[in-house]
Amino acid sequence: MSTMEAMQQLHAVLKTAETVLFTGPMDPDGDSIGACLALARATASFSGATAHVAGEANYRYDWMPGSETLLTDADLLAHYDVVVVMDGDRTRLTKTVTALFGSAQSTALVDHHRSSSREGYDTVILNPDSPSTCEMVYTMLDGWGIALDADMATHLYTGIIFDTGGFKHENTMAATHRLAAQLLDLGVKPAPIHAKVLHERTSGGLRLLGEVLGAAQFHADDSVVIGVVTEEAVSRLGIASGDTEGIVDALLNTSGVEVAVLVKESGDSAVKMSLRSKTRVNVAAIAKSLHEGGGGHVRAAGCRVPVNLETLMETLPGVLSAAVV
Numbered sequence: 001m002s003t004m005e006a007m008q009q010l011h012a013v014l015k016t017a018e019t020v021l022f023t024g025p026m027d028p029d030g031d032s033i034g035a036c037l038a039l040a041r042a043t044a045s046f047s048g049a050t051a052h053v054a055g056e057a058n059y060r061y062d063w064m065p066g067s068e069t070l071l072t073d074a075d076l077l078a079h080y081d082v083v084v085v086m087d088g089d090r091t092r093l094t095k096t097v098t099a100l101f102g103s104a105q106s107t108a109l110v111d112h113h114r115s116s117s118r119e120g121y122d123t124v125i126l127n128p129d130s131p132s133t134c135e136m137v138y139t140m141l142d143g144w145g146i147a148l149d150a151d152m153a154t155h156l157y158t159g160i161i162f163d164t165g166g167f168k169h170e171n172t173m174a175a176t177h178r179l180a181a182q183l184l185d186l187g188v189k190p191a192p193i194h195a196k197v198l199h200e201r202t203s204g205g206l207r208l209l210g211e212v213l214g215a216a217q218f219h220a221d222d223s224v225v226i227g228v229v230t231e232e233a234v235s236r237l238g239i240a241s242g243d244t245e246g247i248v249d250a251l252l253n254t255s256g257v258e259v260a261v262l263v264k265e266s267g268d269s270a271v272k273m274s275l276r277s278k279t280r281v282n283v284a285a286i287a288k289s290l291h292e293g294g295g296g297h298v299r300a301a302g303c304r305v306p307v308n309l310e311t312l313m314e315t316l317p318g319v320l321s322a323a324v325v
Contacts, residue, residue: 004143007139008143010125011046014046017049017106018050019077019079019080019082020043020050020081021053023084024055030197031133031134031160033158034134034160035087035133037064038152040053052071052076054076056241059202060197061158061242065155073094080100082104087110087111087133089117090109106123108122109123109125110125110133112126112127112132113295113297115297131171134163135156135175135176153188154193160180161197164176165249166198170299202238204237204238205239208237212229212262220321220325224258227247227251227261227263229244229262251276252277259281260275260277261273261276271304272302273294275296275301286319289319290305291306
């Protein structure tokens with residue numbers, strides 16, 4: 001099935017559904033939240049379905065139009081006719097959403113991560129060449145003949161700047177800038193969005209950034225840098241959800257560094273990792289090698305590994321150093 005055919009199939013499914021759940025992965029980011037909110041709003045314009053978005057918006061995204069409608073797992077319905085997984089495959093869903101996915105009459109994937117599998121969905125719209133899922137949603141809505149309003153434009157712009165790092169990552173294309181210009185014409189105000197999504201921190205988050213940078217560990221002739229966020233630091237500084245975003249990019253923006261990793265203790269003897277590379281290392285492959293559920297993009301990836309911090313740090317520097325040789 002071609003991408004265009006898959007888009008039309010999803011449109012037909014959404015038009016006839018009574019209940020639809022749009023969901024990103026656990027700990028949703030700007031692209032997943034923006035894509036879900038935009039597609040849910042669009043669905044409401046052509047379908048009589050009850051459309052819900054799963055997830056919670058931290059302070060970087062709680063200003064977005066419709067963010068107050070996001071539902072925690074405890075508030076979701078017991079069943080949905082359709083579950084659409086966006087910006088991350090079904091292996092990264094919460095336990096509650098995974099169960100809803102399994103019981104749905106129809107399922108779909110809308111994603112741009114090369115590491116995502118096509119298996120297990122009724123409809124798959126997967127474009128690894130797209131800079132963001134939000135750009136894919138724009139193409140989909142345009143094909144469906146749906147005119148964007150200012151709210152949907154804001155949703156999409158948020159996702160685009162998050163996944164392109166404010167248009168500075170190498171995935172940014174000429175078409176990305178052209179689309180951004182169209183969204184600005186629809187009323188998007190870029191300055192406050194950039195500030196909120198990419199730059200602002202809480203006071204605790206600012207202190208955390210300083211601690212992580214100050215204690216950063218360098219390896220492989222300073223071509224690899226690792227930052228660590230401990231549960232003790234999170235508790236002591238009163239860290240808010242969203243405060244760790246951007247720290248790994250600050251680590252990467254160090255002269256001579258090719259690979260940067262932020263390691264965060266995640267409770268239950270587990271750690272979460274965000275990996276970035278500048279020019280040549282495939283960090284999605286590294287994330288996948290560390291855990292089967294890991295993956296993402298060539299230059300930006302992540303994973304959750306069920307080991308404690310001390311155990312991980314015994315092997316992680318060697319794995320990363322070998323990758324930059």
